Amino acid sequence: MTTTAARTTTYAWIVLSAITIVSWWLAPGHTRGAAAVASVPITIAVVVLGFIKGRMIIQYFMEVCTAPRWLKLFTDAWLAILWAGVLAIYLF
Amino acid sequence: MSSTISAQTSPSAKVAENGRTPRAGKRDVWLVFWIVPAFYTAFGLIFFALARVMPPPRPDVTTDQMVHFFHAHALTIKIGFGILVLIVGGAGIANGIVAFHMKRMTVGSVMAYAYLGAMSVGALPGCLLVAFCFLTAVYRPGRDPQLLALLYDLGLLSYVGSLGCFSTAYFAFAVAILYDKNEIFPKWLAYVSIWQIVTEIMAVPVFVSKAGPFAWNGSIAFWMGVVVFGFWLSCVIVFLMKATELQPVDEPPLE
Amino acid sequence: MQILAEAEDLPKTANIKTQLISLWTAPVFGVVLLIAFLAFPGFFPPMSPDMTAEQVARFYSDHTAMIRFSMITFNLCGVMLLPFFMVIVIQMKRMATQSHIFAYCYLTAAVSGATLFALADIFYLTAAFRPDRSPELVMLLNDMAWMIFIAPVGAFVAMNLLLGLAVFFDDGPNPVFPRWVGYYAIGTALAMAPAAGAAVFATGPLAWNGVVSFWLRNGAFALFVVVMFVVLRNVLHRQAVEEGVAR
Amino acid sequence: MANAKQTAADFDSAAASSVTGTGRQGTVHTPGDGHMWVMVLGDLIIFGAYFIIFMVYRAMEPQEFLTSQEHLNINIGVLNTLVLLASSWFIARSVQAARAGDHARALRLTYLGGLCGVAFILIKAYEWSTKIAAGYTISSNDYFMFYYMLTGVHLFHVSLGLLILGVMVRELRNPRRRRMFMVESGATYWHMVDLLWIVIFALLYVMR
Numbered sequence: 001m002t003t004t005a006a007r008t009t010t011y012a013w014i015v016l017s018a019i020t021i022v023s024w025w026l027a028p029g030h031t032r033g034a035a036a037v038a039s040v041p042i043t044i045a046v047v048v049l050g051f052i053k054g055r056m057i058i059q060y061f062m063e064v065c066t067a068p069r070w071l072k073l074f075t076d077a078w079l080a081i082l083w084a085g086v087l088a089i090y091l092f
Numbered sequence: 093m094s095s096t097i098s099a100q101t102s103p104s105a106k107v108a109e110n111g112r113t114p115r116a117g118k119r120d121v122w123l124v125f126w127i128v129p130a131f132y133t134a135f136g137l138i139f140f141a142l143a144r145v146m147p148p149p150r151p152d153v154t155t156d157q158m159v160h161f162f163h164a165h166a167l168t169i170k171i172g173f174g175i176l177v178l179i180v181g182g183a184g185i186a187n188g189i190v191a192f193h194m195k196r197m198t199v200g201s202v203m204a205y206a207y208l209g210a211m212s213v214g215a216l217p218g219c220l221l222v223a224f225c226f227l228t229a230v231y232r233p234g235r236d237p238q239l240l241a242l243l244y245d246l247g248l249l250s251y252v253g254s255l256g257c258f259s260t261a262y263f264a265f266a267v268a269i270l271y272d273k274n275e276i277f278p279k280w281l282a283y284v285s286i287w288q289i290v291t292e293i294m295a296v297p298v299f300v301s302k303a304g305p306f307a308w309n310g311s312i313a314f315w316m317g318v319v320v321f322g323f324w325l326s327c328v329i330v331f332l333m334k335a336t337e338l339q340p341v342d343e344p345p346l347e
Numbered sequence: 348m349q350i351l352a353e354a355e356d357l358p359k360t361a362n363i364k365t366q367l368i369s370l371w372t373a374p375v376f377g378v379v380l381l382i383a384f385l386a387f388p389g390f391f392p393p394m395s396p397d398m399t400a401e402q403v404a405r406f407y408s409d410h411t412a413m414i415r416f417s418m419i420t421f422n423l424c425g426v427m428l429l430p431f432f433m434v435i436v437i438q439m440k441r442m443a444t445q446s447h448i449f450a451y452c453y454l455t456a457a458v459s460g461a462t463l464f465a466l467a468d469i470f471y472l473t474a475a476f477r478p479d480r481s482p483e484l485v486m487l488l489n490d491m492a493w494m495i496f497i498a499p500v501g502a503f504v505a506m507n508l509l510l511g512l513a514v515f516f517d518d519g520p521n522p523v524f525p526r527w528v529g530y531y532a533i534g535t536a537l538a539m540a541p542a543a544g545a546a547v548f549a550t551g552p553l554a555w556n557g558v559v560s561f562w563l564r565n566g567a568f569a570l571f572v573v574v575m576f577v578v579l580r581n582v583l584h585r586q587a588v589e590e591g592v593a594r
Numbered sequence: 595m596a597n598a599k600q601t602a603a604d605f606d607s608a609a610a611s612s613v614t615g616t617g618r619q620g621t622v623h624t625p626g627d628g629h630m631w632v633m634v635l636g637d638l639i640i641f642g643a644y645f646i647i648f649m650v651y652r653a654m655e656p657q658e659f660l661t662s663q664e665h666l667n668i669n670i671g672v673l674n675t676l677v678l679l680a681s682s683w684f685i686a687r688s689v690q691a692a693r694a695g696d697h698a699r700a701l702r703l704t705y706l707g708g709l710c711g712v713a714f715i716l717i718k719a720y721e722w723s724t725k726i727a728a729g730y731t732i733s734s735n736d737y738f739m740f741y742y743m744l745t746g747v748h749l750f751h752v753s754l755g756l757l758i759l760g761v762m763v764r765e766l767r768n769p770r771r772r773r774m775f776m777v778e779s780g781a782t783y784w785h786m787v788d789l790l791w792i793v794i795f796a797l798l799y800v801m802r
Binding site: 198199200201202203205206208209210212213214215216217221238239241242245246249250253254255256257259260263264267268271272273292293296299300 | 356358361362363364365366368369415418419421422423424425426427429430432433434436437440454457458461462465466469470472473475476477480481484487488
């Protein structure tokens with residue numbers, strides 16, 4: 001049963017897991033010894049990756065990519081406002 | 093709504109068919125219904141404008157500031173909670189009409205009783221105790237500041253921190269709606285009740301935290317809870333109205 | 348219990364299902380409450396009424412975290428047992444040879460009992476909220492908490508007497524509960540009743556930390572929940588079979 | 595009254611269209627029923643507000659939050675994210691299998707998804723117990739209060755999700771039911787649990 005839909009889901013899962021592993025070395029948790037310092041580039045990367053991951057879950061797992069327009073708009077708006085808000089508060 | 097399935101056991105339904113029992117009618121239900129929004133409006137006015145419980149005074153203040161709070165608001169506390177202890181029966185009416193419509197569901201009575209019971213439990217620690225504490229505090233303003241501070245803590249912790257009774261009621265409400273086939277309330281109202289449980293859990297730290305978002309006046313523990321409760325309550329009132337509208341006039345009285 | 352396929356969507360099936368859900372909240376939250384009980388630092392042994400104000404205040408400042416954990420858990424989950432008692436109400440209403448009067452009295456008594464417990468819980472938590480307040484006041488809150496928690500057993504006594512009476516009045520050919528449940532309920536009422544003595548006595552088995560007032564009272568209550576869970580499971584199964592809902 | 599019926603019908607139209615079954619490539623289709631979407635979208639808004647409030651408090655004392663954050667074990671965080679992503683993948687595939695009529699496979703995949711959910715709870719419990727043993731409790735500071743409350747409420751959602759997966763299992767096992775909209779609703783909820791965790795993971799564990 002390897003329909004296109006199934007393949008897309010699996011690719012989405014692989015990409016999501018890969019991003020998660022990438023975030024592993026972004027995190028401050030394993031910089032023992034040296035105190036973690038705030039880092040704007042890393043935070044921006046985290047926000048962008050978080051946005052991408054969230055959008056992939058919504059589009060491919062929740063199947064919003066084939067859903068009516070209002071649902072697409074709502075979920076995208078939620079993602080955009082959340083992550084833009086997070087970044088804005090972080091920067092100011 | 094002829095599709096409404098009689099939620100009752102057969103004997104009383106048969107009696108009703110034979111016309112020996114007079115029909116319940118709906119005037120009584122409407123009368124009770126209109127008390128609900130009226131009561132909650134008064135409730136909101138009392139807690140926001142008069143008693144100064146909303147927004148709650150800060151937990152991280154000195155005993156002197158607590159004393160000052162009681163002195164500054166003694167008059168409005170007396171008026172507000174004086175009215176509250178008179179009209180608090182409205183809460184019983186609000187719970188009663190919800191339980192009434194829950195009993196019209198096709199799910200038996202157990203969840204209706206659990207809702208009724210849990211909400212009744214909430215009436216004392218979750219609503220009235222703060223009134224008693226504040227009224228007692230302003231009754232003799234010259235009391236030892238330490239005692240006033242105790243009443244302040246006890247009142248506000250009981251008001252913001254009575255979590256389990258309401259969670260139980262929301263749980264019963266949600267389960268009943270999800271199993272109901274009469275569609276007395278829409279299914280999503282059950283999910284909205286689950287948000288209510290979430291906000292109750294989020295209020296757990298009020299017993300630990302004295303400042304910040306999780307204190308008893310905090311943005312998460314208090315304000316998010318108030319907003320979600322306001323939304324839930326508005327939905328419940330609207331759908332109580334719908335349920336009353338859709339209730340067949342000839343529906344036999346409940347057992 | 349196996350619900351019959353053809354009965355899946357009937358109201359009488361939903362009636363059984365909602366009762367089953369209410370029934371099963373008892374073991375789920377029972378375990379949670381047991382953990383909360385074991386976690387409270389003042390139950391093993393129960394705090395003595397003899398403690399001085401300073402000792403009480405020190406107890407609250409030394410064990411603040413565990414007191415809060417235990418009492419917050421009781422706060423969130425204590426009333427979750429109420430649906431379980433409502434199943435008893437529903438079953439009492441099924442008794443054929445009597446009016447529903449015992450059932451409704453049982454309902455209101457159960458609500459009173461739960462209210463008192465919720466109230467006592469708030470007093471413990473208020474005492475632990477600022478353990479640094481004057482020791483006299485911490486002791487006042489502690490006394491209120493223990494007094495409200497242990498002494499007012501009237502609601503439970505009334506509930507169990509009502510249940511016992513209902514079982515004895517249910518003397519038709521097809522009683523809901525087996526007859527021994529009536530004796531057991533009365534026995535539970537008798538076991539809990541002496542705890543009212545905690546309102547007066549400060550020492551001995553009747554004080555709130557005494558063998559009778561604390562261990563017999565709470566033990567009888569816990570055992571009652573366990574026993575009634577098993578009884579109600581069987582009763583519900585029989586109801587489901589009789590109504591053609593389950594096999 | 596007719597009006598009410600009409601909106602109710604609109605609301606369930608998604609449900610009705612999804613009963614018909616397979617092959618919706620390129621067609622517009624709302625997965626699950628509207629009621630579940632009310633839950634999911636509302637929950638997203640509520641959690642969105644929690645996340646924004648978290649950021650506001652983080653901005654007030656960034657250094658304290660950052661040093662507290664260092665005490666979390668990133669390995670466990672990543673592991674938990676992977677477990678939850680895998681469970682979401684199982685559930686997504688389960689929906690596709692159910693749509694294709696392969697209910698046995700859908701059932702197996704749902705069990706696997708649920709198993710991952712249980713694993714998530716166990717890992718989380720282990721993480722909490724190590725943190726508490728190390729002396730970081732809810733009253734340590736604002737960061738840990740957020741940590742315990744956000745992950746705690748998320749855990750509540752995971753347990754609720756396990757119950758909902760149980761409903762999905764019952765639906766798939768019973769040949770007389772197998773209503774697609776029920777399966778899709780359950781899946782939608784479960785993916786929301788995943789989505790919320792992704793945000794919690796980014797905010798509590800990774801960002802600097």
